[in-house]
Amino acid sequence: MAPDQQPGESETLAHDDLREGRAPWIHPDVPRFVAPRESLTCDVAVVGAGITGSLVAEHLSARGLNVVLIDREQASHGSTAASTAMLQWEIDRSLVELTELHGFERAVRAYRLSLAAVAGLRGLINGLGLACAFRPRSTLYLAAGAAGPDDIAAEFALRRRAGLPGRHLDFGALRRSFDIDRAAAILSPGSAEADPMALAGGLTGIAAGRGVRRIAGDARDFDATDRMVHIGLADGHEIEARHAVLATGYVMPDVVSSALHTVTSTFAIATRPQSPARLWRDRVLIWEASQVYHYLRTTADDRIIIGGGDEPYGDQDRRIGEAAGKHAALRAMLSAFWPRAHGDIAFAWSGAFGQTADGLPLIGPVPGRRRILAAYGYGGNGITFSFLASRMIGAMIAGDAAPWHEDFALDRDRPR
Numbered sequence: 164m165a166p167d168q169q170p171g172e173s174e175t176l177a178h179d180d181l182r183e184g185r186a187p188w189i190h191p192d193v194p195r196f197v198a199p200r201e202s203l204t205c206d207v208a209v210v211g212a213g214i215t216g217s218l219v220a221e222h223l224s225a226r227g228l229n230v231v232l233i234d235r236e237q238a239s240h241g242s243t244a245a246s247t248a249m250l251q252w253e254i255d256r257s258l259v260e261l262t263e264l265h266g267f268e269r270a271v272r273a274y275r276l277s278l279a280a281v282a283g284l285r286g287l288i289n290g291l292g293l294a295c296a297f298r299p300r301s302t303l304y305l306a307a308g309a310a311g312p313d314d315i316a317a318e319f320a321l322r323r324r325a326g327l328p329g330r331h332l333d334f335g336a337l338r339r340s341f342d343i344d345r346a347a348a349i350l351s352p353g354s355a356e357a358d359p360m361a362l363a364g365g366l367t368g369i370a371a372g373r374g375v376r377r378i379a380g381d382a383r384d385f386d387a388t389d390r391m392v393h394i395g396l397a398d399g400h401e402i403e404a405r406h407a408v409l410a411t412g413y414v415m416p417d418v419v420s421s422a423l424h425t426v427t428s429t430f431a432i433a434t435r436p437q438s439p440a441r442l443w444r445d446r447v448l449i450w451e452a453s454q455v456y457h458y459l460r461t462t463a464d465d466r467i468i469i470g471g472g473d474e475p476y477g478d479q480d481r482r483i484g485e486a487a488g489k490h491a492a493l494r495a496m497l498s499a500f501w502p503r504a505h506g507d508i509a510f511a512w513s514g515a516f517g518q519t520a521d522g523l524p525l526i527g528p529v530p531g532r533r534r535i536l537a538a539y540g541y542g543g544n545g546i547t548f549s550f551l552a553s554r555m556i557g558a559m560i561a562g563d564a565a566p567w568h569e570d571f572a573l574d575r576d577r578p579r
């Protein structure tokens with residue numbers, strides 16, 4: 164083992180490391196969920212204990228509700244364990260694209276909500292004192308591929324019109340400030356990074372401390388009346404709740420469907436720790452403006468993570484088959500983009516996430532079953548939108564639905 168190598172890291176990018184793999188996050192020491200001994204009743208049953216379910220459970224328990232949190236596997240070992248956890252307010256779709264899809268007013272509203280969500284997440288983490296390697300970071304949005312300097316300038320102009328924070332950098336300014344050779348960029352404050360497993364585990368622990376029951380179970384059947392929801396677990400037990408919240412990541416139960424939702428496979432690698440002097444200025448979060456984009460961040464222990472290579476999800480076998488090539492391409496991309504870093508790869512992994520055809524998440528009541536609320540399709544902004552979902556769902560359960568909630572409705576029309 165190399166001197167700076169951690170247990171579980173690989174010396175080289177061997178085939179075995181390229182299976183589903185694992186990310187460099189420390190798996191939190193969270194008590195396992197327990198199978199129920201009897202059927203249960205509660206105010207809200209949250210199905211799925213990834214980052215979304217954890218945020219929902221924490222928020223609802225803070226509001227004094229009696230919550231049951233259910234997961235069929237180990238909590239926060241779904242997409243959350245694979246997340247590179249760049250907590251960005253900039254949405255996968257640029258403001259220009261989102262404006263074309265939804266009009267300026269609605270697109271700006273989504274961007275502002277996202278900006279407020281990252282600030283809200285920061286306040287929550289600080290308020291609860293969660294140890295999750297949370298660090299405020301600026302982002303650098305780079306010209307790449309077909310997205311050249313004119314596209315960056317147009318995006319910047321629209322963001323300025325919307326009152327969003329940021330600074331335009333031309334080729335010279337980008338080179339002077341960051342030593343990066345790209346035609347242009349937008350430098351924006353207000354984003355952050357974290358360890359997603361520590362964050363989800365910490366939230367679940369806080370929720371448990373407030374009495375949230377953590378139940379191991381596979382939720383199979385959902386039966387909703389005007390007054391209650393009955394959830395049938397695979398082991399035969401039943402949970403009766405006033406509301407159910409579906410936060411099952413990229414796997415949607417049959418009771419919910421959306422013509423907008425698609426699942427994407429994505430790939431990432433992390434280096435062994437670098438000398439801090441070899442990392443870029445301010446450790447900004449870096450992402451590219453191109454349709455098929457790459458992104459980079461650093462970690463609290465000085466690794467570089469680079470991700471991208473997204474593909475439509477075929478199945479897990481296909482993703483595993485593609486992983487070796489995708490990881491090698493990411494490694495080549497890293498050495499071309501930031502040659503002063505060493506390219507010793509310690510972790511290589513892949514995962515799936517849900518996204519939508521119109522760039523906005525799906526949050527709200529399941530059509531025809533208003534007591535079942537769902538939160539899906541976040542794209543690369545998963546964690547930011549998970550926070551937004553937890554607040555929207557809290558308001559909806561309290562009877563405080565707002566007109567703008569409709570922007571995220573599950574039965575909204577496909578964009579033309």
Ligand SMILES: Cc1cc2nc3c(=O)[nH]c(=O)nc-3n(C[C@H](O)[C@H](O)[C@H](O)COP(=O)(O)OP(=O)(O)OC[C@H]3O[C@@H](n4cnc5c(N)ncnc54)[C@H](O)[C@@H]3O)c2cc1C
Binds near residue numbers: 235412542
């Ligand atoms: C490689 C990769 C990189 C990413 N990078 C970023 C990033 O930089 N920034 C960002 O914000 N987002 C990123 N994302 C997206 C983000 O990670 C996801 O949006 C987020 O983790 C989704 O969390 P979740 O809780 O909704 O789903 P999950 O974490 O998948 O959790 C769902 C849980 O539901 C449980 N479950 C499913 N079905 C049932 C059932 N029937 N009964 C009981 N339990 C059930 C599962 O066991 C699982 O634990 C990335 C994703 C991947 C894969």
